[in-house]
Structures are given as C-alpha cells and as structure tokens.
Amino acid sequence: MQAPDEKPEICWSCNENEATEPFAYPGAPLTLVCARCLEWLSMRDELEHVLGQSLELAERGHIDEALERLNAFLEKSRGCDHDRRFARRVAHVRAMILSDAGRYAEAEQACKAWAQLGFTRVSERWEHGFETALALDALGRPREALAALEDALGHRDPYLFSVGEKLVALVELSEKLGQPVDPKWQSLAEAVAEAYGIEMPAHESLAERMLALAEMTREMLPKCARDSENDDRTRKPPQLDE
Amino acid sequence: MATRLTASLGLALGLGFVFTPFGCGSGPIGNPRPSHHGSGDGPSVPAATVSELEACAEHGAGRLKGTHYAIIFDVDVMESGEVRAAKIRESEIGDREIETCMEHALQAMSLPGVVTPLRSSAPEGVMLSPHARGAMGNVVVLGPAVSLVPVLIVAAGVTIIVVVTAHAVEETAEAIRRRPRKVEKLCYPLLEECLENPWQPEWNRRKFGNYKQCEACFDHCVKKAVWPEDKCPRPGSRPK
Structure with missing residues (x-):
C-alpha cells in the first residue's frame, strides 16, 4: 500500500497519469500503467493478432471472413484509437488483402479510404502509393498508377524499407506506358545505394540500374536498421526520472 | 459464478487433477509440496509451471474475497512443444495481476509430445473437443484440442482450479513461407518504431x-x- 507521503507511480507508457494497473509484455516483468494506457496497450496487442489472423484467413481464400475480422477490430478499437494509428494499419492490410484477391476495384476504394485517414510517416505514403498503383494498373489504368506511385515516392522515406518492389513497379509502369523512367528518379536510386551501403550498379539506363538495385537489396535491410551499425555502447541511455 | 465453478469442478473431478495445497495447508518449508496426479491420466501442466501458478496465487490470494475460483486458459502449442500463446478464455478470479501472472507462466511452459499425436489419433484418456481447422493469430489450428489435467491450487484459504486446453498449431514458418512479403510488411512498421525508440526500458x-x-x-x-x-x-502510448 502506498504511504501517504509517497509519490504516486507515473505510468511509463504515457508519462502522464498515475500507474494503477498491472501490465507486462510476454516474458517481461510486471509493470504498472494507467487504466487508459492499459486499454490502449491491450488493443495494440490485439491489433497485431488480428492482422496476422486476417492475412492467414485471406491466404486460405476466406477473404470476406478476413475483412470481417478487420472490421470487427476497428469497431472495437474506435474508442481508444485516438490518433487513428490502428485504423491506418488495418487500412493497409485491407488494401493488400483485396489486391491479392484480385478485387482491384475494392482495393482502389480501400486505398482511397486509407488516404482519408492521413499519413504520419513517409513509409505509410510509400505503401499507400504502391498498393494504389497495383490496383490501378490491374484495372487497366497504368498512367494513373504511375502517377500515384510517383506522388508517393516524391516524399523521401528516411528508411527505404522494401524499396525494391517500388523500384520495379516504377520501371514496369514506365515501360508499359512506353516511356523511360523519369531521370528525376536518379536521386532515388543514389539514395537507395547509399542507404544500403552498396555500389551503384554500372548499367547504362536508369531502369536497368533500378532493377539491379531491387535485386541487390531484396534480402537486405538498410544500414540504419542493422544492429551491427547501431552498436553504440558509449551513448548513455536516458534515465526514467529525466 | 457457482454454476460455472460447479461445472469446472465437475470437469476437474471427472478428469482427475494436480492437487497442490499451499500456504497454511502446505508441507513444511523445504519439503516437497504435496502434489499428486489424480486418477485421470493424460497430459498435464509441467511441475515447474504448476509451481509458478502457485506463486501467482500465493502473491494475490490475499486480495480475493471468495474461497473458490476457476480460470480457463487456451494455449497454442507447436509440434515442438513450444507454447506459442496463452490466453484466458474465462476467469472467475477478476484479479488482473493473478490472471496475467498465470498467463505468463503458461506461456513460458513447454508441452513436448502433447499435441503431435493429434495429427493421427487422439491419445487415450484425453478429452478432445472438436475444432475445425482454422486460424488462431499467426498460426494455424491443426485439429482437435487437448484438455490438460486441471490444476487445483489452494493458497491462503482460497481454492483455484486452473483448466488448460492445448490447441495444436502449425509451426509458423510454413505459413510464413506462403506469405513472406505480407508478413514483412506487418513487421516493417514495428522495426521503424524500434529504431526510433532504441533504448531498452x-x-x-x-x-x-x-x-x-x-x-x-x-x-x-x-x-x-x-x-x-x-x-x-x-x-507506450504518447497522448497528443
């Protein structure tokens, strides 16, 4: 029991409210959080569970059931998804599922609904542009597809995860329209080579260089995400009471 | 509560149970606690996990008002015996600390050989409940479930029956091979989040x-x- 002169423990999650509720990650020690964060953290855990479950269902052909799971989660989490981050993750998976199922018109609509939620990260814009381009291309609208992809890639993603598929899409859509890859994307190719710590492939055309980069980075993470690059043990971690 | 508890007790008695008195009724310190398997054979919760469940009950039993409780868990078990997930299906305890503690204890246990036979035939003496092939989280439920021998814990005058049902699930690797790109896409945002919050708590x-x-x-x-x-x-959450 807390002594009368003892300061209440503050929730580590929000650093704001009094911590009153036990919470622990699987395999980790029990901690205390506030009631609001407990609900949010539980919902966040459930989101990952639901996303995996939905992908698995979709993989086995149960598309509508997969989508129902996503809808049910959205309904359940509405009250605590204040910054709509859960909704954006769900929107991404919904677009992927519909596109993979060949339901491209619905995928396009799903991408529109996703955009309505706004983006807080450039990587979200990239994924949105890529999924939109896939749907539009499949619907026989490659020019719109390329425009959607280029619009997304115009925002410079600091991480460049999974960049290969975007480069390939850029090349293929350009080819489909009978045009070379716009030279303005040379800077993107250079950024990819730099981020992944690889030499720029020595091909004549930008399209070939992009395809080579896509192949070279297929199984890689950019340098910034490699543990070996981030092993800076000299930095002092922040203290909780700072 | 009485009805559900009675049903749970009936289940326990019907199957036999691991009996683990604790606190005032337990043996002297340093001696092995009296713990025995009941008449029902079949897979049971490992002894080390039972001890952890007891510890969970011991730490929280003083907060409970009643004397008899039941809690039912579902655990997903790989063929290797590794427990992939443990979730509370139903609980009369209503004390999150005890419940979470027990959930973690079960998640950390290993049940080798418990679910493998489900692919061919059910082991003798094991209660099976029908489960269609279906998805549970990131794994695939393979077939029927196995009810482990219930654990009966007595701590500080409170009796808690812990009922655990093991569900056989496919190793995720196989499922992942079928959808590697999509799984990666679920993981990238978490990697990004990790890179932006690199310090361990x-x-x-x-x-x-x-x-x-x-x-x-x-x-x-x-x-x-x-x-x-x-x-x-x-x-954690960062309120705007």
Whole structure:
C-alpha cells in the first residue's frame, strides 16, 4: 500500500497519469500503467493478432471472413484509437488483402479510404502509393498508377524499407506506358545505394540500374536498421526520472 | 459464478487433477509440496509451471474475497512443444495481476509430445473437443484440442482450479513461407518504431542491455510472425 507521503507511480507508457494497473509484455516483468494506457496497450496487442489472423484467413481464400475480422477490430478499437494509428494499419492490410484477391476495384476504394485517414510517416505514403498503383494498373489504368506511385515516392522515406518492389513497379509502369523512367528518379536510386551501403550498379539506363538495385537489396535491410551499425555502447541511455 | 465453478469442478473431478495445497495447508518449508496426479491420466501442466501458478496465487490470494475460483486458459502449442500463446478464455478470479501472472507462466511452459499425436489419433484418456481447422493469430489450428489435467491450487484459504486446453498449431514458418512479403510488411512498421525508440526500458536493461537489437527482433518477427516484445518492448502510448 502506498504511504501517504509517497509519490504516486507515473505510468511509463504515457508519462502522464498515475500507474494503477498491472501490465507486462510476454516474458517481461510486471509493470504498472494507467487504466487508459492499459486499454490502449491491450488493443495494440490485439491489433497485431488480428492482422496476422486476417492475412492467414485471406491466404486460405476466406477473404470476406478476413475483412470481417478487420472490421470487427476497428469497431472495437474506435474508442481508444485516438490518433487513428490502428485504423491506418488495418487500412493497409485491407488494401493488400483485396489486391491479392484480385478485387482491384475494392482495393482502389480501400486505398482511397486509407488516404482519408492521413499519413504520419513517409513509409505509410510509400505503401499507400504502391498498393494504389497495383490496383490501378490491374484495372487497366497504368498512367494513373504511375502517377500515384510517383506522388508517393516524391516524399523521401528516411528508411527505404522494401524499396525494391517500388523500384520495379516504377520501371514496369514506365515501360508499359512506353516511356523511360523519369531521370528525376536518379536521386532515388543514389539514395537507395547509399542507404544500403552498396555500389551503384554500372548499367547504362536508369531502369536497368533500378532493377539491379531491387535485386541487390531484396534480402537486405538498410544500414540504419542493422544492429551491427547501431552498436553504440558509449551513448548513455536516458534515465526514467529525466 | 457457482454454476460455472460447479461445472469446472465437475470437469476437474471427472478428469482427475494436480492437487497442490499451499500456504497454511502446505508441507513444511523445504519439503516437497504435496502434489499428486489424480486418477485421470493424460497430459498435464509441467511441475515447474504448476509451481509458478502457485506463486501467482500465493502473491494475490490475499486480495480475493471468495474461497473458490476457476480460470480457463487456451494455449497454442507447436509440434515442438513450444507454447506459442496463452490466453484466458474465462476467469472467475477478476484479479488482473493473478490472471496475467498465470498467463505468463503458461506461456513460458513447454508441452513436448502433447499435441503431435493429434495429427493421427487422439491419445487415450484425453478429452478432445472438436475444432475445425482454422486460424488462431499467426498460426494455424491443426485439429482437435487437448484438455490438460486441471490444476487445483489452494493458497491462503482460497481454492483455484486452473483448466488448460492445448490447441495444436502449425509451426509458423510454413505459413510464413506462403506469405513472406505480407508478413514483412506487418513487421516493417514495428522495426521503424524500434529504431526510433532504441533504448531498452530500465526494467529490461539487466537482461538485454541498454539497446534494443532491432534487426534481430525484425528477423524474429519475419520468421515467427510476431514481434518479440520481451526483447524489443514497443514504446507506450504518447497522448497528443
């Protein structure tokens, strides 16, 4: 029991409210959080569970059931998804599922609904542009597809995860329209080579260089995400009471 | 509550149970606690896990008002025996600390050989409940479920029956091979989040050092389709 002169423990999650509720990650020690964060953290855990479950269902052909799971989660989490981050993750998976199922018109609509939620990260814009381009291309609208992809890639993603598929899409859509890859994307190719710590492939055309980069980075993470690059043990971690 | 508890007790008595008196009724300190298997044979919760369940009850039993409780868990078990997930299906306890503690104890246990026979035939003496092939989280439920011998815990005058049902699930690797790109896409946002919050929380530094190994956690996520929150805890909510 807390002594009368003892300061209440503050929730580590929000650093704001009094911590009153036990919470622990699987395999980790029990901690205390506030009631609001407990609900949010539980919902966040459930989101990952639901996303995996939905992908698995979709993989086995149960598309509508997969989508129902996503809808049910959205309904359940509405009250605590204040910054709509859960909704954006769900929107991404919904677009992927519909596109993979060949339901491209619905995928396009799903991408529109996703955009309505706004983006807080450039990587979200990239994924949105890529999924939109896939749907539009499949619907026989490659020019719109390329425009959607280029619009997304115009925002410079600091991480460049999974960049290969975007480069390939850029090349293929350009080819489909009978045009070379716009030279303005040379800077993107250079950024990819730099981020992944690889030499720029020595091909004549930008399209070939992009395809080579896509192949070279297929199984890689950019340098910034490699543990070996981030092993800076000299930095002092922040203290909780700072 | 009485009805459900009675049903749970009936289930326990019907199957036999692991009886683990604790507290005032337990044996002298240092002696092995009286713990025995009942008449029902079949897979049971490992002794070490039973001890952890007891510890959970011991720490929280003083807060409980009643004298008899039941709690039912579902656990997903790989063929290797590794428990992939443990979830409360139903609980009369209503004390989150005890419930969470028990959930973690069950998640950490290993049940080798318990679910493998489900592919061919059910082991004798094991209660089976029908479960269609279906998805449970990031794994695939393979077939029928196995009810383990219920655990009966007596702590500080409170009796708690712990009922555990094991569900056989497919190793995720196979499922992941079918959808590697999609799983990666679920893991990238978590990697990004990890890179932006690279310091371990204070409570995790003794075990995992000052920094999260985000790449290793990402690899785990891609292979197992779940982010390892014990090694790379995700940051909390940041109210705007």
